[in-house]
Amino acid sequence: MKLNRSMYAKLLLLCLLYVCVGSSTGAADNDSTLTLQNVNLVDVVNGTVKPQMAIVIKNGKIAKIGNTQSVKPLGKIMDMQNAYVIPGLIDVHAHVTAMFKPNEETTYKHLNYFLRHGITTVRDAAGNAPVLQKMHKEVNEGKIQAADVYYSAFMAGRWYYDRGVGARREPYTAWEQCVNPGDDLDKAMQAAKDCGATGLKLYHSFDKDFLVQIVKAAKKHGLKIWGHAMMYPAKPHEVAAAGVEVISHIYMVESYSTDTLIRLRKTPQRYKDSIKLAVNINEFCRAMKQNNAILDATICVSYPREKWVLPMLKRMHNKGVKVAAGTDQIVDLAAPYPRLMDELTYYADSCGFTNAEALRTATTNAAETIGMEKQIGTITVGKRADLVVLEANPLISLKNLRQQVLVIQLGRIVQKE
Structure with missing residues (x-):
């Protein structure tokens, strides 16, 4: 069912009136x-859809x-x-x-x-x-009226910072660390x-061996473990096997190819696509499933320049x-809607996901990536009241995610403008 124009206008007016009386900041108090x-x-x-419900x-x-x-x-x-x-949408990257x-x-x-467009949480x-x-x-x-944000401490090894020429000196920060074998990992994790x-x-x-040590130390301190699919030198399947919980960037499986032509700018893109799509991902997929790891695919990073990522994600x-929806994009405040909407559309239109499966990548699976699955991701008694109200059914078309009537975060109705 889709709201007719009269009903939609009436509902928008009702929401506007509610927001105006909710509080001086345009949001209902979360203790109301x-x-x-x-x-x-x-x-x-x-x-599925449950009709005629009350929340x-x-x-x-x-x-x-x-x-x-x-x-x-x-x-x-x-x-x-x-x-x-x-449920409120989540962009995991x-x-x-x-x-x-x-700034x-x-x-x-x-x-x-993000919040005004239905993304109530980001990583x-x-x-x-x-x-x-x-x-x-x-x-x-x-x-403040803003998407809730969960974040990481960035960690890389000495070669990344120095490139072998001593380019980087101390000090680092607690959220941007250089860690190497032999370092006090407990100290790094506590920071x-x-x-x-x-x-x-x-x-x-x-x-791969040092990754196992880092994962062990992170778990000891109650930290989630996120990372790139390719760690240079650790390969994607080694990253998954080490226990990294959320692995970013599907395009990094191109590292399995031994064809050096794909790294040359002058090589035709069609040839690159065919080589990259043909890489063997069986070991990587087995490791992902065995360790219950989640792929933060970030199709938006590669497509449409690298078309091979769509059939690769379908495979x-x-x-x-398991996939969670992340975009790895800098926010364009002038865009009519966030890139997350495009990411989900790619999944459903080109990667073999049903609309429901695509929606889960930005709700239940996404909540799991940040360890908040008991608090957000579904409309369930006891969870946070992060909700998006839509004019039409997103299970029929994901484009309906753009037809938002109102957004609620922590029980507060979000002021659109």
Whole structure:
């Protein structure tokens, strides 16, 4: 069902009136109670829609879900007139602030842009921790209207920084470390924890044996382990086998090719595509599945220049590799919608995903990447009230993700402008 123009206009007016009276900042307090009546609840796990449902939100969390006729409404009541409700979307690979010269105002604008377009949470893959920590704190305290942000401490080996010529000197920072065999890994992990990082971003100059040590130390300190598919020298299957939990960039499986022509600029792209698509990924996919690792595919990084990544992701998906949606894109504040919408469309249109499977990459699977699956990713009693209300059913077309009526984060209705 799609809302007709009259219903849609009425619903938008209702939402606007609610926002205006919610608070002086244009958002409902997260200690208030709100009931959404007559919603079509999209079950992203099962790929189904539950019609005529009611959702009660209290203290920023989902307090009750049930049939509209059976659930007693509490607090402020909004009749959603059969609009569709999904969990807040998550981009698992974003860059919202610089590492060394961060602009706090720009970082806020990026996170605010995400939130206003239904992306309630992002994972920042290597940025300035003090700024990101401040943003995370202020979002959860209701001081700013922005996507919640989880972030990493960036780690690489000596060769990456020095290139063998001693180019980089100390000091490093807690969120940007040089780690090498023989270092005090407990000290490195504690520094990462102290700057508020949720996990590590392992980037370059790690072999398979040292990776195992890093993973062990990270788990000891309760940190998530994220990293590139290719660690130079560790190969993608070795990265997965070492226990890296979220592995970024599908294009890095090109490292399995021994054809040196693919590295030459003058080589025709069609030839490069054919060689890269033909690489053997069986060992990599086995390691991913055995270790329950998640692929942060970042199709947006490569396509349309490198067309081979689409059928390659389809192969991996058919082999059962779990995927989370990340874009690795700098935010374009002038764009009508975030690149995450394109990423999901690529999955469904060209990579063999059903619309429900694609939607899970930005909800349930994405929540798992940051270790927040018990808090976000599904519309479930007890979880955070991060919700997106849509005009039409996204299980029919992912383009309907762009037809947003309102966004709710931590029980607060987001002011669009």
